[in-house]
Amino acid sequence: MTRDEIRDGVFRALTQVAPEADPSRIKPNLRIRDQLDIDSMDLLNFVIGLHKEFKVDIPEADYPQLATLDGCIEYLAKAQDLR
Amino acid sequence: MSAPDISARPLVDRDHAVFLLREMLRIRRFEEKAAEMYSLQKIHGFLHLYIGEEATGVGAMQAFTQQDAIVATYREHGHALARGMPANVLMAEMFGKATGCSHGHGGSMHFFDASRRFYGGYAIVGGGLPIAAGLALADKMQKRQAITGCYFGDGAVAEGEFHESLNLAALWKLPIVFLCENNLYAMGTALERHQAQTDISRKASSYGLPSSAVDGMDVLAVEVSTRQAADFVRGGNGPYLLECRTYRFRAHSMSDPDLYRTKEEIENWKKRDPIMLFEAKLRELGLLTPSDLAPIESEVGAEIEEAIRFAEASPREPIEDLLKDVGGQPAR
C-alpha cells in the first residue's frame, strides 16, 4: 500500500468523524486535536475507522503515535509491513 | 278611635321608678364612654349616639314582652341596652371582636340578638319597616301571642318604605307598634325642611292607622302611651303609630360637625334633659333622696368599665372563618 493510499485512508476515517475537515489544510506535523474539534468519542471513532480501513488492531497504548497525520501514516505503514 | 288620654299619671311605685332612672343612666354613661373610645380610635366607622333620647327608648321598651319582636335603627345602643342586651357584648361588637353580639361583623349600627328577638339595627333609613311588617305577618299567620315594636326616626317618613309598610300593615291588620322617634332632624335637615306635613302622627290617618304623639322627654308619659298602643295592637285591631317627640344632644354622628342648629337651641333642649327631669320628679314625689344617686352611678360606672375590659381582652375572629356565615356557598 503506497503512502498516498494510506494518506487517503486516514482522511476517509477522519472525515467520518469530522465532516468539515479539509484534507488540504491539515498540517501533517501538528496534533490533529489542535486543528480539529475532536473529543475522546471522536478519537475512538477515528481509531475504529482506521481499524476497519486498514484491518489493524490499535491498542490504546499506541494512541499517542496517531497524534499527527504523519504519525498515523508512519504507524500504519509499519503495521502493513508487519502483516 | 280617639287618641288615648295620656295625661293621666299612673301611681308610680318606687322600684319601677328607680329601675327606669337606672336604665336611662346606663344608656347615658355607655354612650359617653363610646364617644371616648371612638376618639381613642378603639371604635371606627360610624357611631350614632342616643344621648338625649333615653326616655323614648327606655319608656317604650317597657311595653314589649320577651315574646315580642323588636326592630331598631342604626341609633340603636339605647334600644339594645333597654331590651336587655349586656353592655359588654355591645362594646365588644364596636371593638370588632368575635365575642361581640354580631361576632364583630355588624359594628355599632348592626346589633342582633336572636334569643331576645332583637332583629337589629338597619343602616338604610326606613329599611327596617318592611322587615317589621314581615315579622308581624309571620307571628299572625302562626297565631303567636306576640306583637312587633318598630323604632324609626323622623327621616324615615320621607322613604317610600314608610308609606308602603304602613299601608301593608293596615291592609293586613298586622300587629305592629310603629314608634317614630322624632328628634327634629334627619341628619342635617330639620323636620320642617324635609316634611310638608310636620305632624308625623297625622300621616298614619291616610292609611287608616290610629296614632298619637307624646313628649319623648318624659319617660313615664312614653311608657304609658306605648302600653296603650301595645294593648290596642294586642287586641288584634291592627297596627298603631306612636310619635315620640324628643331631641338628640349630640351631633348626628361622630363625623357630623353639627353646624345646622344653634347652640342656644341645644342648650334649651338640655334644660329638659330626660334624666334630670325624672330625677327632679322623683325627688318631688319623695321617691328619691340625694344619697340614692351615688350607688346607682357607681354601679353603672362599674358595668361600663367591665364592658371596656371585656372588649379589650376579647379575641378577634380568625380569618379562616371569613366565609363561615355566608349563605349560598357550594356544598362542601
Next chain:
Amino acid sequence: MTKMTYREAVRAAIRKALRDDPRVFLMGEDVGRYGGAFAVSHGLLAEFGPERVRDTPLSESAFVGAGIGAALGGMRPIVEIMTINFSMLAMDQILNNAATLRHMSGGQLNVPLVCRVATGGGRQMAAQHSHSLEGWYAHIPGIKVLTPAIVADGYGMVLAALREPDPVFIFEHATLYPLEGEVDESAQTFDISHAAVMRPGNDVSLITYGGTLGKTMQAAARLADEGIKAEVIDLRILRPLDAQTIVNSVAKTHRAVIIDEAWRTGSFSAEISAQIMENAFDDLDAPVARVCSAEVPMPYAKHLEEATLPQVDQIIAATQELVPGHG
C-alpha cells in the same frame, strides 16, 4: 313522568309545597285573584285561600322586605316579583337585608326566602320590560341564583329552593312558560349544584343558561351538519357556579363560546370567560368567544329587537371562527 308546560310545572311545584308545608305561602302582585301575570298561580287562590295566596299592593320594597321578615319569623314565603324589571325597586331589601342578615348577625339569623322572578326580552316589551340582569344577582354573596331552562327544572328547582336555609332567586325566562316537557312528580330529590351537558361534543363547548338554551341547541344541531361536534352546557345555577363542568368540557374541546342574553360588558359571560382563563388556560386553543345582546336599551321594533338579542346565526358564526379549517 307527565307531559306539561313549563308554567304548569312551576304551578305543580308550588301547589305541592303549599300542601306539604303549612309554613309555605305565596305572595306577590296579582298572584291570587288574577292567577298570576304569566298564569303560573292560576287556581291556587281557590284551593288555598287568601291567607296563603296573598295579592300585594305594588310595593316591591315592602312585600319583598315583608317576605324577608316573615322568613326570619319562621315562615317559608315564596315571593313572586312579577318581572326582573320591577325587582330593582326591591334591590335594597334584597342586597342589604336578604343576602346580608345571616353574616351581619354573626350567624344568628337566616333568611329561608324563595323569590321567583320572570326575566328576559324577546316579546317586544321595549327597554323597561325586557331586562336580563341575573348576572347582577349572581354577584351577591349570601344568596343562590337558579335559572331553570327546561320544564323539569321549572318544577324541581322550586322544591329544592324551599329546602335551602338562605335566600334563593329563581329566574324564569318569560319565553319559556309555554314550553312543553316531561316532569317526574314522584321525584324526591332535585340537584341544584351541577351544570348539565345537554349535548356531548368534542370540537367546541357552547355554554349558556335560561332563555338562550333553545337557540344554542339549534346552533349545535346545524353545526353538526357541517361536521363540527359542539358540546352544549346548560349552567342551571349561576351562584354557586359549577366551574368544574365547564373546565372539564373545555379541557376536551379546547374552545368555548358563551351565549348570554345580557349586555356584553360586565355580563355573567365575562365571569365565565375569566374562570375559563384561570382554570383551563393551558387547554385553550383559541380565545373564549361570547355572544351577547347589543349594548342598547331594548328597542321596541321587532327587527331592532332581533338585531339586539343573541341569535342562532351569531352562535354558529362565532363557533366557526374558532374551529380550525372553518374560520
Next chain:
Amino acid sequence: MAKFLMPQLGADMSAGKLLQWRKKAGDRVQRGDIIADVETDKADIEVEVFSTGTIEKILIRPGEKVPVGTVMALIREEGKPAIGEVSPPPRERAAPPAPTVTAQPPPPRAVPSTPAAAAGAPRLHISPVAKKLAADLGIDPATISGTGPGSRITLEDVQRAAQTRTAKPSPVPEMDRAARMRQAIGAAMARSKREIPHYYLSTTIDMSRALAWLAQENLKRSVEDRLVYGVLLLKAVALALRQFPELNGFFVEGKATPKPDVHVGVAISLRGGGLVAPALHNTDRQGLGELMRSFRDLVQRARAGTLRSSELGDPTITVTSLGEQGVEAVFGVIYPPQVALVGFGKIVESPRASEGQVTARRVITATLSGDHRVSDGHRGGLFLAAVERLLQEPDQL
C-alpha cells in the same frame, strides 16, 4: 397622669389643627368641659376632656397640625371618680404621635422589571395548549409555522410537526437551524437563570484507580467495544442518583416531582455550534459495554440530527463534560424543568497526600449545580461524595 389626645372627630379624619386652648397649665377641668378648639377638614370643633383634674402641661401650641392620637396636654387627675382611673390605652407611647387613623396605602410595590425578552427573541404567537404539547414533545415551537389566525401556532400545527419530525428531520438549512437552536437554548438558559435558584458545589475525585482499571479493561476489548472514561462517570452518577432521588426529576408548576427512572441526559456539542442533551434511558441499569454502545449511538445520531423526540424530552438530569476542551471545572446552568446538572472538568495530575505520603494522582473536578427549591448543599455534597466512592471501585460499575 391622664393624656389629652387629638381626638378622632370623624370616620375619615387623620389629623387636626389646634386653633386655641380654652384652658392653661394649672387650670382645673371637669369631665365634659370644652378645653380646646380643633379645625378639621369639615369644620371647627369644640373638644371636650374626659378626665377631671388639673392641667399639668400643654404640649401643642395653637396653629400646629398633628395626627389623630397625638398627646396635646397632660392632666394630673385628682380624686378619681368612683369608676376608677381610665387606664390609658395600653399601646400609648409617651411622646411620638399615635399612628394616623387611615393607614396610608402601602407605596405601590416597585413593579418587578420584566426581564428583557431572552436574547431579543420575537414573542411567539402560539396557543397555550399548543405551547404545552410542544414542550411535552420537546419540540422547539420556534421551528413550527402557525396556520391559525394571524399565523398563530395551533394544536394541529404542533401535532403535524411532531409526526413529520420523527419521520425525517425537517429539511431546514443548516445555518438557519443553528441560529434557531441558539435562540431556543438562549431562551431556556435565560428562563433557567431567572427562575431556578442555583447553588454550586465542586469536589476533586481521584481517578487513578478508575483509569488503571479502564486501561486493563480496554486491553480485553476489541476496538469497537473499547470504553471511554466518560462512560464510567455517567454510570457512577446514575448509580449515585439512586441514593439521592430528589436530584433526579423535574420542578413543574411550583412543586418538585422526582422521577422513578434515571435517564441521564448527556450534553453533546454539535459540529458547527449548538448543543443537545438527549437521554441515555435507564442509565443506571445498563452495563458499561451496553452503555458505551448507546452513548456512541446517541452521539452519532445527535450529530446527524436524527434524535427521537422522546430522547430530547426525557432526561431526568444532565451531565456535561468539557474536560477535552481543557476546562478544569464547569458550573453549568440547569436545563429546566430538571433540578440538577453534573459537570466534569479535565483529568489532571495533582499531588495528593494520603497516609503521610505525597504521590501524583490523576484527578478530575466534579461539580453539581442544584435547584435550591428542591435540594440543598448538604444533600448535594453527599451526592458528589457517593460519585467519588463509586469511582474508587470501577469494577462494580
